[in-house]
Structures are given as C-alpha cells and as structure tokens.
Amino acid sequence: MALLSNANTLTRYRVEGKDDDISLESIREKLQHNRFPEIEDPAAVFTSGWTPFESHYLSDFSEKTIVFANFILFCLRIDKKSVPSKILKKQMILETQKRLKESGKEFLSKNEKKALKEDLEASLLLRIPASPNIYDLLWDMEKKEVYFFSSQKASNEEVETLFTKTFGLHLIRIFPYTAAMHSKTLTDMEKDRFTTLSPVRFSE
Amino acid sequence: MLDIAVAYNRYIFIGQEFLTWLWFISENQDRLFPEIHPEMGDLRLGNRIVLQNRYGDDRIETLTIKGDTAGLEEGMVALQKGAVVTELHMILVSGDHEWIFTLKGEHLGFSGLKTPDTGHVTEKDELEGAIIEKVFLIQKAFEFIDSLFNYFIKIRTSEKWKDHLLEIRNWVKRESQTRKSY
Numbered sequence: 513m514a515l516l517s518n519a520n521t522l523t524r525y526r527v528e529g530k531d532d533d534i535s536l537e538s539i540r541e542k543l544q545h546n547r548f549p550e551i552e553d554p555a556a557v558f559t560s561g562w563t564p565f566e567s568h569y570l571s572d573f574s575e576k577t578i579v580f581a582n583f584i585l586f587c588l589r590i591d592k593k594s595v596p597s598k599i600l601k602k603q604m605i606l607e608t609q610k611r612l613k614e615s616g617k618e619f620l621s622k623n624e625k626k627a628l629k630e631d632l633e634a635s636l637l638l639r640i641p642a643s644p645n646i647y648d649l650l651w652d653m654e655k656k657e658v659y660f661f662s663s664q665k666a667s668n669e670e671v672e673t674l675f676t677k678t679f680g681l682h683l684i685r686i687f688p689y690t691a692a693m694h695s696k697t698l699t700d701m702e703k704d705r706f707t708t709l710s711p712v713r714f715s716e
Numbered sequence: 717m718l719d720i721a722v723a724y725n726r727y728i729f730i731g732q733e734f735l736t737w738l739w740f741i742s743e744n745q746d747r748l749f750p751e752i753h754p755e756m757g758d759l760r761l762g763n764r765i766v767l768q769n770r771y772g773d774d775r776i777e778t779l780t781i782k783g784d785t786a787g788l789e790e791g792m793v794a795l796q797k798g799a800v801v802t803e804l805h806m807i808l809v810s811g812d813h814e815w816i817f818t819l820k821g822e823h824l825g826f827s828g829l830k831t832p833d834t835g836h837v838t839e840k841d842e843l844e845g846a847i848i849e850k851v852f853l854i855q856k857a858f859e860f861i862d863s864l865f866n867y868f869i870k871i872r873t874s875e876k877w878k879d880h881l882l883e884i885r886n887w888v889k890r891e892s893q894t895r896k897s898y
Contacts, residue, residue, distance in 0.1 A: 515847065515850060515851075516834075516837065516846060516847070516850055518830060519828045519829060519830050520826065520828075520829045520831075520854065521825075521826065521827040521828065521829070522825065522826055522829065522854070523823070523825050524824075524825065524858060566843075580843075580844050580847045580848065580851075581844065581847075581848045581851075583847075583848075583851060585847065650851060652851075652855075659851075659854065663820075663823075663825050663827060684720065685720070685724075685823065686823075686824065687723075687724055687727075687731065687822065687823040687824055688727045688728070688730040688731040688734070688821075688823075688824060688865075689718065689723040689724065689726070689727040689730070690720070690723070691824060691862070691865055692727075692730075692865075692869055693717060695862075695866055695869070697862075697863075697866040697870075698866060698869055698870065701873075702869060702870060702873045702874075705873035706730075706869060706872075706873055707718075709727075709730065709872065709873070710729075711729040711733070711800075712733065712881060713798050714733075714736055714795050714798075714800065714881075714884050714885060714888050715795060715796045715797065715798055715885060715888050715889070716885050716889065
C-alpha cells in the first residue's frame with residue numbers, strides 16, 4: 513500500500529476524454545474485465561492488469577471496495593520475469609562443456625553460442641517465477657486527476673496504455689507545459705506568452 | 717496544443733528555471749510564500765540539490781550536493797557557470813505541519829514525499845479514514861506547488877521578469893563570490 517507508506521513517489525495525470533457515461537458500476541466492470549489474470553501463463557515474460565487495493569494477489573473486483581470517499585482507488589500489478597545473468601552464465605558454461613564433449617569439437621561457433629543462449633534463456637524463463645510489482649492508482653473524478661504511485665518509465669507507460677484500453681480515457685501527464693496550459697489561474701495571454709519562452713542564464 | 721512528447725522536451729527548461737527560482741526566493745524573499753498561498757508559511761531547502769549545465773556541444777555536466785551539513789558553495793559556482801537546478805529537496809511548512817519532498821523540474825513530480833503524520837491503521841474500518849486523510853495531505857502538497865508554479869509563470873511571462881532576473885543574477889554573483897571566500 514504505497515499510498516499509506518511513509519514516503520511516496522508519484523506522478524500526476526489529467527484525465528481526458530468523454531467520461532459523462534462512466535458510472536461506478538461501469539468502472540468496476542471495466543476493471544474486472546482488465547484485471548490481472550488469476551491463472552498465470554508460465555511462458556509469459558510480462559503480465560499486467562488491475563487488482564483491488566485491498567487484495568493485490570486476488571484480482572476479483574466483484575466483492576472489493578474501489579470507492580473511498582470521492583476517490584476511486586485500485587492498483588496496477590505488473591509481473592515480470594528475468595533470468596539472473598549469473599545463472600544464465602553458469603548454465604552456458606555447463607551446457608557448452610556438455611556439447612563440446614558430445615560433439616568432439618574444440619569450440620562452438622558464434623551462431624551456435626547465440627542459439628544455445630536463447631534456448632537456455634527460454635527454458636529458464638519457464639522455471640523462474642515472475643516477480644510482482646504493485647502500484648497504487650488514485651482517481652479523483654471530480655478534479656479529473658489521477659495520482660499514480662510510481663515515476664518509473666516502464667510502469668508509467670504501462671498505466672497510460674492500460675487505462676486507455678480499460679476506460680477509453682487518456683492520461684495526460686502533468687509537467688511544466690501541461691501544467692501551464694491547463695492552469696485555471698493563468699490567463700490566455702500568459703499561456704500564449706509561455707509558448708514563446710526560451711531558456712535564460714542565471715548568471716551574467 | 718503541441719504534441720505531448722514534443723512539449724515535454726521543449727519545455728523541460730521551464731521546470732528547471734522554476735526550481736532555480738524557488739531556491740532564490742527561499743533564501744531572499746520568503747515573505748512571498750503566504751502571499752502566494754495563504755496557508756504556506758515557509759519553504760526551505762532540504763539536504764539534496766542536483767544542478768545541470770548543458771554545453772553547446774551536447775556535453776552535460778551534473779552536480780549533486782547532498783548531506784545535512786553540505787554547503788551550497790559548489791551549487792552557487794555552478795549557477796554562476798550557467799547551470800540550472802534539476803532536482804530540489806525541500807521542506808514546505810504550513811502551520812505546525814511539514815511536507816518534505818524532492819521535486820523534479822522535468823515533470824514536477826514528487827519523489828520521497830513525506831506528508832505530515834497520519835494516524836496508523838490498526839483496524840480494517842480505519843482504512844477509509846486513513847486514505848482520505850493521506851490523499852488530502854498529498855493533494856495539499858500539489859496545491860502548494862501549483863500555486864508556486866503559477867506565480868512563477870505569471871512573473872516569467874510578464875515585463876517584471878527582466879528586473880526579477882537581474883535580482884537573481886546579482887544574488888548568484890554575490891553568493892558565489894562570498895561563498896568562494898569561505
């Protein structure tokens with residue numbers, strides 16, 4: 513529960529798109545439809561989906577709370593598999609020795625080594641469990657803002673893609689340009705002038 | 717509206733100038749904070765600052781200063797050489813409450829955001845209250861930063877900017893000479 517942890521790293525988004533017909537029940541249905549798969553594919557290197565805030569590893573939304581006061585709260589789960597380089601290196605040495613002994617050759621060609629590495633990696637990936645990562649997502653529907661509790665490039669890209677796929681709405685990251693353009697405090701003239709700015713030096 | 721990816725890169729410098737300006741006003745014009753947001757008492761530099769200098773030939777020089785007792789002499793010298801602040805660790809004060817965080821100029825996102833203490837959740841029925849309290853405190857932090865950013869952009873796009881920039885340059889010159897002599 514990153515949201516309730518002592519220190520938070522987060523990215524803020526503005527939600528854009530037609531959301532008039534989105535009800536709480538339709539949000540639950542859409543989340544359920546794009547939830548993290550309960551049956552994991554042992555061959556999958558990357559799997560992602562939504563999970564309830566209260567149960568990260570049981571992704572059924574039907575009995576879980578998603579509404580907390582005015583906010584919708586759920587999580588993005590990303591499971592990734594990767595073979596540790598030291599294990600791959602060890603397996604490469606052992607398998608190379610075995611093949612050289614069987615064939616009587618003195619060395620493997622570059623292409624043979626490449627094919628062997630790919631085979632070993634594929635075989636190890638089937639045996640290695642995926643490592644899960646959970647990121648909280650808080651949706652303020654009134655403000656049309658989403659707070660995503662990560663700033664990692666890969667997780668941010670995945671949440672942007674999955675959110676659009678799930679709800680048909682776009683997450684627009686708030687950074688200097690979008691913060692200025694969507695500001696309710698700045699005038700149109702100030703926004704126009706903003707677009708013409710260029711960097712200055714703070715020294716003479 | 718520009719394409720988002722183009723706009724992100726094109727205006728990175730605004731976030732960096734904003735952080736550099738925050739450093740300046742935190743040391744020179746702290747009376748401004750309650751004017752910018754009535755609930756904001758003070759904004760102090762924390763224990764980490766990252767500066768970056770880009771040279772014409774695409775070389776980038778990055779300077780990180782960290783530690784509770786670290787001096788900012790090198791930071792001032794870097795500003796004097798043309799660097800800008802890319803990350804700033806700050807302590808924002810409102811009444812008896814403190815928000816501690818690192819703000820990145822590139823995307824105005826928080827990392828390591830510590831809000832004022834909230835109650836610990838021991839029972840399941842306390843969860844909703846804890847979430848609402850925490851979200852309120854996170855949104856308050858964004859509200860303060862938005863107020864500061866909007867204030868900066870208002871100055872940056874106005875005729876006042878020339879005078880303001882001159883003040884910042886004088887501060888950089890003065891401080892880099894003073895601190896060099898320590």
